[in-house]
Amino acid sequence: MAANRRQDSQFKVDATGLHYRRLNQLLRQAVADGAERIELQNVYGQRYIGTDLDREVEIEIQGTPGNDLGSFMNGPRITVYGNAQDGCGNTMNDGQIIIHGHAGDILGFSARGGKIFVRGDVGYRAGIHMKEYQDKKPVLVIGGTAQDFLGEYMAGGMLILLGLNLREGEYHRASFIGTGMHGGVIYLRGSVDQFQLGREVGVAEIDEVDCSNLDRLVGEFASYFSYNAAEILKGRFIKLLPLWLRPYGNLYVY
Amino acid sequence: MKTYLPPKFIVDRNPSRCIQCQVCVNQCSFDVHYYDADDDEVRSHEENCVGCHRCVIFCPTQALTIERNPLDYRENYNWRPEIIEDILRQAETGGVIITGMGDDKRQRIYWDHLVLNASQVTNPSIDPLREPMELRTYLGSKPERVEIEPDSLELKTYLAPQVELDVPVMFAAMSYGAVSLNVHESLARAATESGTLWNTGEGGLHPKLYKYGHNTIVQVASGRFGVHPQYLDVARVIEIKIGQGAKPGIGGHLPGEKVSAEVSLTRMIPQGTDALSPAPHHDIYSIEDLAQLIYALKEATNYQKPVAVKIAAVHNSAAIASGMVRAGADIIVLDGLRGSTGAAPKIIRDNVGIPIELALASVDERLRQEGIRNRASLIVSGGIRNSGDVVKAIALGADAIYIATAALIALGCTVCQQCHTGKCAWGICTQDPKLAKRVNPDIGSRRLTNLLRGWSLEIKDMLGGMGINALESLRGNRLHLRGVGLTDTELEILGVKMAGS
Numbered sequence: 001m002a003a004n005r006r007q008d009s010q011f012k013v014d015a016t017g018l019h020y021r022r023l024n025q026l027l028r029q030a031v032a033d034g035a036e037r038i039e040l041q042n043v044y045g046q047r048y049i050g051t052d053l054d055r056e057v058e059i060e061i062q063g064t065p066g067n068d069l070g071s072f073m074n075g076p077r078i079t080v081y082g083n084a085q086d087g088c089g090n091t092m093n094d095g096q097i098i099i100h101g102h103a104g105d106i107l108g109f110s111a112r113g114g115k116i117f118v119r120g121d122v123g124y125r126a127g128i129h130m131k132e133y134q135d136k137k138p139v140l141v142i143g144g145t146a147q148d149f150l151g152e153y154m155a156g157g158m159l160i161l162l163g164l165n166l167r168e169g170e171y172h173r174a175s176f177i178g179t180g181m182h183g184g185v186i187y188l189r190g191s192v193d194q195f196q197l198g199r200e201v202g203v204a205e206i207d208e209v210d211c212s213n214l215d216r217l218v219g220e221f222a223s224y225f226s227y228n229a230a231e232i233l234k235g236r237f238i239k240l241l242p243l244w245l246r247p248y249g250n251l252y253v254y
Numbered sequence: 255m256k257t258y259l260p261p262k263f264i265v266d267r268n269p270s271r272c273i274q275c276q277v278c279v280n281q282c283s284f285d286v287h288y289y290d291a292d293d294d295e296v297r298s299h300e301e302n303c304v305g306c307h308r309c310v311i312f313c314p315t316q317a318l319t320i321e322r323n324p325l326d327y328r329e330n331y332n333w334r335p336e337i338i339e340d341i342l343r344q345a346e347t348g349g350v351i352i353t354g355m356g357d358d359k360r361q362r363i364y365w366d367h368l369v370l371n372a373s374q375v376t377n378p379s380i381d382p383l384r385e386p387m388e389l390r391t392y393l394g395s396k397p398e399r400v401e402i403e404p405d406s407l408e409l410k411t412y413l414a415p416q417v418e419l420d421v422p423v424m425f426a427a428m429s430y431g432a433v434s435l436n437v438h439e440s441l442a443r444a445a446t447e448s449g450t451l452w453n454t455g456e457g458g459l460h461p462k463l464y465k466y467g468h469n470t471i472v473q474v475a476s477g478r479f480g481v482h483p484q485y486l487d488v489a490r491v492i493e494i495k496i497g498q499g500a501k502p503g504i505g506g507h508l509p510g511e512k513v514s515a516e517v518s519l520t521r522m523i524p525q526g527t528d529a530l531s532p533a534p535h536h537d538i539y540s541i542e543d544l545a546q547l548i549y550a551l552k553e554a555t556n557y558q559k560p561v562a563v564k565i566a567a568v569h570n571s572a573a574i575a576s577g578m579v580r581a582g583a584d585i586i587v588l589d590g591l592r593g594s595t596g597a598a599p600k601i602i603r604d605n606v607g608i609p610i611e612l613a614l615a616s617v618d619e620r621l622r623q624e625g626i627r628n629r630a631s632l633i634v635s636g637g638i639r640n641s642g643d644v645v646k647a648i649a650l651g652a653d654a655i656y657i658a659t660a661a662l663i664a665l666g667c668t669v670c671q672q673c674h675t676g677k678c679a680w681g682i683c684t685q686d687p688k689l690a691k692r693v694n695p696d697i698g699s700r701r702l703t704n705l706l707r708g709w710s711l712e713i714k715d716m717l718g719g720m721g722i723n724a725l726e727s728l729r730g731n732r733l734h735l736r737g738v739g740l741t742d743t744e745l746e747i748l749g750v751k752m753a754g755s
Contacts, residue, residue: 024553028556048549052553054483068550071554074482090537091478091481093482109478110477110478110481112482128536131522131523132523136522153530153532155527156524182528245528246528248507251349252351253343253348253352
């Protein structure tokens with residue numbers, strides 16, 4: 001059974017042996033009771049943590065949250081001291097997810113807003129179909145490297161891949177980067193070959209606007225994971241942009 | 255390049271009736287009619303005519319007749335005119351041919367080969383005008399058995415969320431972006447008034463229509479357009495769209511020119527950008543993954559709403575449906591070969607998927623065999639034309655029916671198959687504000703309500719004739735059906751006997 005202790009607006013939940021349904025009930029209850037900070041201990045694969053919460057609240061996770069962490073989330077800030085699994089930030093609307101380990105596949109799938117920072121590597125199809133809308137612009141910053149189809153179908157937002165764990169001269173491994181991309185921007189630090197890029201993306205040098213984006217977001221990334229932002233920013237960045245905003249515009253006859 | 259395509263229709267303007275009033279010029283959105291000021295005469299560019307009849311209906315003097323162009327090719331069953339003309343069009347453009355509405359080809363329509371029973375002599379029929387007749391339908395997962403507290407008579411069994419329908423006919427998914435906002439409003443209001451549900455499709459829900467949320471099914475499709483917490487919260491049912499009958503297995507593509515300011519608001523994407531719906535959901539590659547999304551949505555709405563999963567009817571639908579039920583779907587939606595669309599590659603629309611009658615029969619049968627039929631409601635769609643089709647579908651095992659084309663026809667659609675052009679002269683499948691205002695939601699909702707009322711009365715008549723006073727007693731009762739002109743295999747799959755036996 002969960003220990004659910006209340007000190008002011010601080011909650012602590014021991015998730016040992018808790019089904020996700022019960023865990024999420026406790027979270028909803030805590031948020032309804034005015035929690036400002038919730039600490040989840042011994043999390044072990046519970047899914048959907050942070051979904052159906054629609055205001056700002058700090059959630060700290062010790063352990064390994066399960067799939068769909070923060071899916072449909074709308075406001076909380078989740079910090080994971082461990083690895084995240086697949087579908088983290090799925091269709092997220094607002095909030096932040098800070099992962100001190102690695103993350104699995106389809107990180108930030110269809111996210112419309114919010115920010116996700118991953119210290120380590122990410123799986124396949126990170127940032128797939130992220131989109132932006134009015135003042136909403138999802139941001140994904142990945143400290144390590146990524147698997148194939150990074151930024152596939154990307155329709156908006158910003159994806160930054162830092163490659164901090166690559167050795168001197170080592171290339172990113174991902175292929176099909178930005179396949180089907182038709183909006184948003186990918187900043188890539190470290191080297192890729194042309195063949196690793198999707199047919200729909202073009203490479204550009206970074207300009208002043210890009211530099212200020214990178215300063216801000218790499219700065220934020222560095223502050224979470226105790227890196228020196230200036231050191232990171234010394235690396236060479238390239239910018240990937242969709243070549244066409246309507247890549248499939250001429251396939252059809254009416 | 256000179257086009258080798260002949261005009262499809264001939265516009266016959268009776269000069270003794272035409273008063274040069276130019277109503278046809280103003281009504282036509284395909285630039286067929288034009289006014290020649292020098293000659294003071296209205297003329298036609300017949301090659302543009304799509305046969306939608308807007309001008310015919312609005313001509314005040316009945317001066318117009320639209321006929322098929324009688325131009326005949328040499329007779330050839332293999333190289334029919336449509337096939338020749340599709341090749342010509344592709345030779346001139348090099349593209350995928352896109353079309354609207356459902357499959358118009360000659361695959362067998364099984365509804366036309368099924369007939370219903372009626373009571374004669376040995377069992378009394380019921381007159382629905384004077385005796386109670388129950389069409390009420392509950393959608394949602396039903397428990398294995400029901401336990402009641404003996405003293406208080408309260409229900410002890412946990413009941414999954416249920417949705418009550420007064421009439422078992424709902425409006426199928428049509429997205430705002432494909433159809434106009436006035437169509438959405440007409441559907442929403444008619445569903446509310448008639449005690450049934452309408453479906454947003456995958457393009458989000460305009461905030462103006464949140465007030466109809468109690469009668470709204472919201473769709474979560476692969477593009478996740480407009481899916482946000484409030485959208486899920488206002489809905490009565492959440493439907494995960496895996497596929498649709500008109501284009502099984504492929505994604506969708508709303509061209510940027512249809513993404514107006516208002517459409518951008520509900521889809522939550524920038525104005526003028528293409529809205530690409532990927533072919534698969536990238537978080538669903540298995541039944542287990544489907545379960546994950548079903549429960550993600552249940553968690554996101556605190557288990558308050560049934561979650562439906564919609565698939566196109568394909569060869570192994572029965573096995574998939576079993577998996578869907580086991581994955582936690584409260585409602586299963588099957589969309590058949592004739593399912594309609596706002597835009598799909600014609601070659602897919604007309605060649606991929608199976609007829610809904612066969613899919614329905616095999617899915618219902620499979621779920622019964624596995625003892626899990628109670629765990630999900632079954633909704634079917636794809637070419638349901640009238641209350642006869644509805645009653646036959648229910649006898650075959652459906653809990654409720656989705657209609658879309660029939661609903662649009664009620665609003666004026668003549669099935670001219672130009673939905674994908676965005677130029678619908680009837681103001682249905684368009685985002686052009688001048689055209690869209692041709693559908694007035696006050697009138698549109700009344701036309702739809704009338705249609706459902708007419709069908710309800712007919713359904714009650716058919717039930718009464720069979721001596722049944724509740725739709726529930728007909729559900730899955732295939733003994734009330736007989737087949738006409740079907741092979742043994744067809745009869746076996748449909749689970750009905752030959753007429754006369």
